[in-house]
Amino acid sequence: MPVTIDSSSTYAVDYLTADVVNAWRTARLEFIKIDKSDQNIKEFLPQTEQDPVVLSLASSQVLAPTGQSDLDESLDALSKSLLGVAICLGPSERDDQQLPSEKDKKEKEKPTIIGTMCLGWGGISPQNAHHRSAHMGIVIGKAYQNKGYGREAINWMVDWAFKHAGLHTVCMVAASYNQRGIRLYQDIGFRLEGRRREVCYFNRAWHDELDFGMTEHEWEKLRGESS
Numbered sequence: 001m002p003v004t005i006d007s008s009s010t011y012a013v014d015y016l017t018a019d020v021v022n023a024w025r026t027a028r029l030e031f032i033k034i035d036k037s038d039q040n041i042k043e044f045l046p047q048t049e050q051d052p053v054v055l056s057l058a059s060s061q062v063l064a065p066t067g068q069s070d071l072d073e074s075l076d077a078l079s080k081s082l083l084g085v086a087i088c089l090g091p092s093e094r095d096d097q098q099l100p101s102e103k104d105k106k107e108k109e110k111p112t113i114i115g116t117m118c119l120g121w122g123g124i125s126p127q128n129a130h131h132r133s134a135h136m137g138i139v140i141g142k143a144y145q146n147k148g149y150g151r152e153a154i155n156w157m158v159d160w161a162f163k164h165a166g167l168h169t170v171c172m173v174a175a176s177y178n179q180r181g182i183r184l185y186q187d188i189g190f191r192l193e194g195r196r197r198e199v200c201y202f203n204r205a206w207h208d209e210l211d212f213g214m215t216e217h218e219w220e221k222l223r224g225e226s227s
Helices: 039-049 052-058 068-080 104-109 149-163 179-188 216-223
Strands: 029-033 083-089 113-119 133-140 169-175 191-202 205-215
Touching (some): 029 149, 039 083, 039 113, 068 083, 068 113, 113 149, 149 179, 169 179, 169 191, 179 205, 205 216
Antiparallel strands (some): 083 113, 113 133
């Protein structure tokens, strides 16, 4: 029996299809899957995991110095996430000109990691996968903050979640003292969905925890996509 080929679709995947070719990069950033054996990510993690300011904004855990076992635990959870990536500078943002000529080709080829980001921290169990929902988290190293990289990375992850992972909702959580993060999430398109009052104890005060979410229908409207 002859096979009927559907010619009704105008979408063709090839090397002219920009959104597929550029699936793992944005205008200024590239995204690399986090692997526990990757020495580059092992060298980067202390920059964020041992920075008290970054920790206080990214986690509700008690603010305490982190050791190697904590770093190993974070790396394990990132690698097991639905998607855990190292946020790296793209070619347009790297300052390769300052590197000595031959020292080095290896240094030029080494990605410049500026942060980490994950969707579904630690992995999503098969028993919960049918909800098609995941929480998202991001940290950017101090030297690379206030440059718009966080916004660019979050937008990429949200697009990946709805375009490729088939999710229905993406969620984010922030403590009420993280005012910059709250403004950013809402500006990107996340909606405030709930507030747990005085559940975060930090620096001798009680703070609220805010839940933000975006559905795939809201994302479609933001991107001008049709369902």
